[in-house]
Amino acid sequence: METLHLVLNAVTVIFIAVTMFAAGLGATVSALHGVFTNVPLLVLALIANIVVVPLLGWGIGALLSLPAASFVALILVASSPGGPFGAKLAMVQGGDVVSGAAMQVLLASVGSITFAPTVNGLLTAADLGANVSLDVGALVRTVALLQLVPFAVGLLLRRYADATARSWYPSAAAVSNVTFLIVLAGMLLGNWQAVVALLGSLALLAGFLLSALSFAAGTLLATGPPVQRTTMGGVASVRNAGPALAAIGLAFNDQPAILGALAAILLSGLAAALPIASFLSSRREEPVAAETEVRTHDRR
Structure with a gap:
């Protein structure tokens, strides 16, 4: 089991770095500038x-009267924004990947x-105790190393070696997809006992509700076209497991x-966010397919 965890951790690191690298390859400086100068979008995303x-x-935990351990885990997850799956969800839903990746790094x-x-x-408000102190510098360095640096490298390649960036993008996206599936399978395999043990509790429901409601909140509290708003919803729905x-x-x-x-809540959260992103993707593909069919018919 220890070997499995080591392998899963290594693949997770690769997944995060390659996903952010691919997002950088697909970005442009002008598009990134548009995100970071959009003050209403930034403020709403932070809120x-x-x-x-x-x-x-906190509200879901109190409403469901979760046991102390599950309540603590839910608060830890909810309080940790900028999960690396945010950029991946933007890709899955065919959303605004540049905005999603940039916001993910900022939030992390x-x-x-x-x-x-x-x-x-929140732990004090929920009467669960409060004594959490973390090394902020170490967390920021982790975010910079795994998310910011790969994204910046991809962005620089796109700016100064556009042909290379465009040729590398399909391979980077493919590696991101494969490692994403491996990480999901590894999370299920490595934590199945914890998930099974919580089947009779409300922890799985709490994680599912948190992700779904966060997707809605992130979408509603955003500006711009629907693609950008739902991308912000996806970023809000997945949280950063590192600090937790x-x-x-x-x-x-x-x-x-x-x-x-924690494992159960994270997995059930993905179980809520992925179908939403897939549904959005299918809805966006339908108009494109219909438009292509109309053009083909007109040519005939």
């Missing part, structure tokens, strides 16, 4: 991810700073019950 989603986690960086105080405040795992190790002594609940 959705830093304020609304954590409050949703900001979340490194806001995570601990947000968790402490670090908090469990430092503040909760790696309690198995909390670790198991």
Whole structure:
């Protein structure tokens, strides 16, 4: 099992780095500038991810009267924005990948700073205790190394070696897709006991509801065309497991019950977000297919 975890961790690192690299290859400086100068979009995304989603986690936990371990795990997940699956969901739904990747990196960086105080405040409000303290510098360095650097390298290639970037993009996207499937399978295989143990509880439902409602909140609290808004919804629906795992190790002594609940909540969250992204993708493909058919008919 230890070997499986090591392999899964390695593949996860590859998945995050390659996904961000592919997003950079598909981006342009002008498009990125448009995202970071769109103040209403930035402010609304920060409100959705830093304020609304954590409050949703607290509210869902209280509403479902979750056991302490599951409640703690739900708050940890909800308080940690900028999950690396955000850029992947943008690709899956055929959304605005540039905005999704850029916002994901920004939220992960900001979340490194806001995570601990947000968790402490919500744990206190839920009467679950509060003593979470993390190394902010280490979290920021992790975000920079795994997300920002690959994205920046891809972006620079696109700007200064456009032909190379365009030729590399299909391979990078393919590696991202394959490693994504391996990570999903590994998460299920490595945590199936924890998930099975929680089948009789409401933890899986809590994770599913958190992801679905976060998708809706992120979409509603966004500006721009529908493609951009639903991309922001996808970014909000998947959270960053890194700070949550670090908090469990430092503040909760790696309690198995909390670790198991965390795995179950993350998996059930993906079970909610992926079908939504796939549905959006199918809806966007239908008009394109219809338009192509009309053009073909007109030519005849």
